[in-house]
Amino acid sequence: MAAVLAACADDGGSVTDASAVPSGSASGGATASANSDPVVLKSVWMGEALTTRVGPAVVKGDHTVVRVVVSTDAEGAVDLYGMFGPHTAAATLNAVRLLSLIQGFALREVTRGGGNESVEPGGSVELFPVFGRLPDGVASVDVFLPNVGVALGVPVMDAGAAAFDVEAALADAEIDESIKSGPFDLNSVVVADDGSSDTEKDEASTTVNVSGDVLFATDSADLSGEADGVLGSVVEQLELYPSGGQLAITGHTDDVNTDEHNQDLSERRAKAVLDRLGELADLSGWEVSVSGKGESEPRVANDSDENRQLNRRVEIVLTPTDPGEASTATSDVSALGSSGEMPEPKGPVGRGPDGVAIEVDGVPARISLDSVTRIGDYLTGTIKIVAERDASVSISYFGVPTSMYSLREWGTYQSTGFSLLKGGSRYLLADFTDGEGVNRPLTNFWRNRLEANVAQSLPVVWPDTGEDTITVDAPGGKSLGRPVLAVRLTDIPVVEA
Structure with a gap:
């Protein structure tokens, strides 16, 4: 079932066809608000159609509260339990995120409850997710609502x-003061599909992890014939910042051999990478540090050959003096190594707007993505999955395969497996690291089943790859010993917010 795009003409909720809204519609069921009106999203939950009105967002003291009104014309009550909360806290609003995709930050929701409501037939319910205080000067925000979509351009006033009692909403909220809300910078991770490297960029720095098995032969610090091809992505990043900055190169090994041997090997490998980068690029503006960590800082446990391979790496961190220089040259994220040929698909392939036939637990289903919307340095939309019959879904079916676990703190019941493909590079979902150091991807938390002929909405936010059309890929493989979805959606148009 495709999402319906609409704008709210007044706070009472009359809906206007999205095609009449000049500000442009957002893929995935939302229209960016052109004024103080709430943003309207259409979705389905528990087999029933819902209308969700989002906004305004109001800053009061140390907090920001957002009004969310959910209504339905269903014949029976619709239970919202599990709609806005993670599987570990299904009766909360804790999976809702307050974003600025223009400025690139996210805030966490901080209440203990609020998500265990029911919408009566023909009625509505008000929800008030609460976040930390927005930075001064933010005129509009974007709200990520799991199982619904991303509401773009929600007004801040x-x-x-505001047409609601803000003080009462905050007084009624069960605010958990232990939660650090942010704001936190949104991050982006780009992975070479062949596993040779992965690159992460945030506001301050760029980190490139290069596979030791690509750079070196076993137990050697002599660079291989393939090294220049991989280090070329580092050179591209260095050239984005003519003013230079700090450059840290660190070698890492697995746990095979002694601590002393691995420490020495990691130091020699880091030095070899520095020497070659000095031949490939001008490092005169960079303050360089070189070190080795041996086996002391693994990405994952050294408990399998596959994991040991992930731990053998050289980490290169660029902290430019003027991070803004990259923006004047090209899009920060689209510059993150998109060379190489697109990998062969591991599952069915088809145009995203048309939908692609897949199977979920042996049940025929269809997955689609009509379009995505560009806003700031990000793309957002809503993937739809519809099964012909009720289907059980394993906790990791829409997640990443085991081979990608080291890149992030992935969790179960999350739709983290959908990435953008550009050339030989895979752009993972946007995320942020919270105040406790936990990685939190902008992803759906979902129940482990699909209802027959009911659209499951999976909102997504990716870094912008700078293209007019995109390709979305779920790579397949296994996670926790269970199969992971493999499918490719092509020719998905990008529209401007």
Whole structure:
């Protein structure tokens, strides 16, 4: 079932066809608000159609509260339990995120409850997710609602102008003061599909992890014939910042051999990478540090050959003096190594707007993505999955395969497996690291079943690859010993917010 795009003409909720809204519609069921009106999203939950009105967002003291009104014309009550909360806290709003995709930050929701409501037939329910205080000067925000979509351009206004009692909403909220809300910088990770490297960029720095098995032969610090091809992505990053900055190169090994041997090997490998980068690029503006960590800082446990391979690496961190220089040259994220040929698909292939036939637990189903919307340095949309019959779904079916676990703190019941493909590079979902150091991808938390002929909405946010059309890929493989979805959606148009 395709999402319906609409704009709310007044706070009471009359809906106008999205094609009449000049500000442009957002893929995945939302229209960016052109004024103080809430943003309207259409979705399905528990087999029933819902309308969700989002906004305004109001800053009051140390907090920001967002009004969310959910209504339905269903014949029976619709239970919202599990709709907005993670599987470990299904009766909360904790999976809702307050974003600025223009400025590139996210805030966590901080209440203990609020998500265990029911919408009566023909009625509505008000929800008030609460976040930390927005930075001053933010005029509009974007709200990530799991199982619904991303509401773009939600207006921010003073409490006196809001059509609800802000003080009462905050007084009724069970705020958990132990949660650090942020704001936190959004991150982007790009992975070479052949496993040779992965690159992460945030506001301050760029980190490139290069596979030791690509750079070196076993137990050697002599660079291989393939090394220049992989280090070329590092050179591209260095050239984005003519003013230079700090460059840290660190070698890492697995746990095979002695601590002393591995420490020495990691240091020699880091030095070899520095020497070659000095031949490939001008490092005169960079303050360089070189070190080895041996086996002391593995990415994952050294408990299998596959994991040991992930731990053998050289980490290169660029902290430029002027991070803004990259933006004047090219899109920060689209510059993250997109060379190489696109990998062969591991599952069925088809145009995203048309949908692609897949199977979920042996049940025929269809997956689609009509379009995505470009806003700031990000793309957002809503993937739809519809099964012909009720289907059980394993906790990791829409997640990443085991081979990608080291890249992030992935969790179960999350739709983290959908990435963008550009050339030989895989762009993972946007995420942020919270105040406790936990990685939190902008992803869906979902129940482990699909209802017959009911669209499951999977909102997604990716870094912008700078293309007019995109390709979305779920790579397949296994996670926790269970199969992971493999499918490729092509020719998905990008529209401007």
